[in-house]
Amino acid sequence: MTEYILATIPSPPQGVWHLGPIPIRAYALCIITGIIVALWMTRRRYAARGGNPELTYDAAIVAVPLGIIGGRLYHVITDHDKYFCIDCNPIDALKITNGGLGIWGAVALGTLGVWAMFKVKRIPMAPFADAVAPGIILAQAIGRLGNWFNQELYGRPTDVPWALEIYHRVDANGLYAPLTGHSTGEVVATVHPTFLYELLWNVLICVLLILWDRRAQLGHGAVFALYVAGYTLGRFAVEAMRADAATHVFGLRINTIVSAVVFIIAATIAARLLKMRRETPAEVQGEVAVNQAM
Template sequence: MQTMILANIPSPPQGVWHLGPIPIRAYALCIIVGILVALWLTQRRYTAAGGNPDTVWDAAIVIIPAGIIGGRIYHVATDYDKYFCADCNPVDAFKLTNGGLGIWGAVALGTLAIWVMFKIKGIPMGPFADAVAPGLVLAQGIGRLGNWFNQELYGAETTVPWALDIYYRVDEAGSYAPISGRSTGEVIASVHPTFLYELIWNVLVCLFLLWAHRAWKLGHGRIFALYVAGYTLGRFFIENMRTDEATMVFGFRINAIVSVVVFIIAVIVFFSLKKGQETPEEVDPQYQAKLAEEASEENDEAEATDAYGSAGTSDASKPNF
């Protein structure tokens, strides 16, 4: 029976559009917007701390592909039965357009890649990790809008006023296609919008990190540790509200277990790291030395110009006998 409740949140009629033969996927657009917002906020924060803004773009070249690869590896590893079963095609594991990116794998491999990059550059990684944390969790929230377009990762059926209506979608042939199809207008379920819960939680964590940075004078990687702790705290509860298929370990969803383990590690790391904030010279010694050298050269040029001007004025003022 079709139920229409005006207060409910409607799902988008479709999540994929076609520009000729090219599919435009809302999920991919949400991820791209999230990345751009994260880069913008990270550059502002890292530059304000004393880091070289070019380092942020160098890091983006490394972390984006590493994050995508790591996220896909985690997804395939934790949902291996979807790709390695009797009726499965293992090649599907490489099809990113079919969905499936695990944030844990993205953060883990992305962090490892950045660590290697900063080791090669000889720059401390802690200040950069602190600069990226608020933008990263905000990007995760923006990315959750992609799940809304895809009608995926939602909770149990509910009658709350903010319930999410899931539409029946079909492709051009009339076959059921929940992600790539177009809505027929029929509501097949009204569920908890867990994508929205996580989006709101991520925005709150972002604002909390920005506040804590100033109020508690955090540095040396403690903001990043606080981000991990804050995100996993909310993810544990939201994960247990979801009803989509998931790998179960000891009767619990694997992402819920990972959230608990990572939360404990993040709290331990937070209290183990050095207190206080870095000076600009500690954030990026090489960049600050370069700025100091440029400033010194500008002062020398200014002093030389002043000396030349003074000498010229003095000669001109002498009487001509």
């Protein structure tokens, strides 16, 4: 007699722990860990290009808060029904620790802020963008673990061997609390672990960016453009597998449309930038532009 065992992936029993009155949220810890890893990678890569690695901290001071604000704004705008309805509490829109950061808004507003900072310092931003790109997508991969703890952003029901178990969670009073509660052990669904698909794709893109950059000596923002193109390509595929509530336009998930549009733009820009040589250390530091202006 042959015995078949279904090897599913369990969700964590909870995503929040309490240290006295202080809640320790796995989602926030994943984001913080991703930021630290991205900072470490960017310092090394920017210094290797001839840039001042200390600028990485200056950029982080600007990009992190703006990224959080931009990410939350994008999420609230595209999922406004969750926060502005008859039975909703608009204050929940401010609770970022409960999950819900749109990477599109985070990268867009964070990049805009860093661009302004480099503009003021009269230092080219493109070399820094190329240095930071692999770190950003690796940070995104780490951040996806937060979605695992929160039991969110999963795909359609499935019985594949790697299906993700979604548990019923309740609070101390026995009330349903999917984000802050503790698992009762009851499996309410087995679904595609789309958080894991995107995590693995992001790690793959990170490795490919590093290898391609090392082999071809890319510059002028080519690595950053390839990061955007690579990420959006994978996100487009993942979005097609998700079943959670989302805003739809013309019958399509809003993030599916955004992924397609941004991919086309990024791929077109990358194709042009790939023909350019990498900046010299003097160009990275802005010395060439300063000398020409004098």
